[in-house]
Amino acid sequence: MKEQIKFSKNMGRNLVVLLAAILILIQFIPVQKTNPPLLREPNWDSQKTRNYAVRVCFDCHSNQTVWPFYSKVAPISWFVAGHVNEGRENLNFSEWKAKFGKDIIEELEEKEMPLKSYLLLHPSAKLNDTELTEFIEGLKKTIAYSQNDF
Ligand code: HEC
Structure with a gap:
């Protein structure tokens, strides 16, 4: 149970980092x-x-x-x-x-x-x-x- 909570907490954090990275990267696409x-x-x-x-x-x-x-x-x-x-x-x-x-x-x-x-x-x-x-x-x-x- 404890493991599971930790796992989903990490998932959440990874997702936020991933989204932030995407947001930063797309700034370089020329408009x-x-x-x-x-x-x-x-x-x-x-x-x-x-x-x-x-x-x-x-x-x-x-x-x-x-x-x-x-x-x-x-x-x-x-x-x-x-x-x-x-x-x-x-x-x-x-x-x-x-x-x-x-x-x-x-x-x-x-x-x-x-x-x-x-x-x-x-x-x-x-x-x-x-x-x-x-x-x-x-x-x-x-x-x-x-x-x-x-
Ligand atoms: C936020 C941007 C924006 C503003 C402000 C705007 N327009 Fe447009 N207009 C567009 C876009 C995008 C299109 C092409 C797509 C469409 O027809 O919806 C367009 C298309 C048109 C067309 C061609 C429509 C057709 O179907 O042939 C006319 C005429 C036009 N606008 C007139 C105006 C007039 C007059 C104003 C000011 C009162 C105005 N527009 C303000 C974005 C804008």
């Missing part, structure tokens, strides 16, 4: 966390619309991501970098292309974006109804002004 140069923004209808986009979308949809402290620590860094890299592929306000204009309004009206997990950690990105309406109106104009790739 692509870049802020490439700014190429071309859309033709914003106003500074106000741009400010909304910066506040709510830029962290994942621009080359001006503010990488939070927890994005330095694996495995969280993998999720954050994954969101940003995937987000930029779908829509990048710093490398604007006319085709990006297609789905933006729909995503906003259906409240699909920003991602829920992002709002949990960035409460200031939450827009109230008035702000959301203003942002959508501004974006509609911006998209209309930015229909040509130049």
Whole structure:
């Protein structure tokens, strides 16, 4: 009986050491966390619309991501970098292309974006109804002004 308790105590300790070692080792796996140069923004209808986009979308949809402290620590860094890299592929306000204009309004009206997990950690990105309406109106104009790739 005594032996058994000792055995499981050692097992527990070994497991903790193993987990700690894994946590340390995964920190060395490279994660692509870049802020490439700014190429071309859309033709914003106003500074106000741009400010909304910066506040709510830029962290994942621009080359001006503010990488939070927890994005330095694996495995969280993998999720954050994954969101940003995937987000930029779908829509990048710093490398604007006319085709990006297609789905933006729909995503906003259906409240699909920003991602829920992002709002949990960035409460200031939450827009109230008035702000959301203003942002959508501004974006509609911006998209209309930015229909040509130049
Ligand atoms: C936390 C990161 C994050 C934030 C913040 C964010 N997005 Fe996204 N967005 C993503 C990711 C990841 C994808 C690709 C996967 C998907 O569609 O869910 C995406 C996809 C999109 C797409 C393409 C959707 C499609 O299916 O074609 C649009 C449009 C979009 N986002 C708009 C926005 C707008 C507008 C904002 C700001 C209001 C915003 N996003 C904020 C991460 C984010």
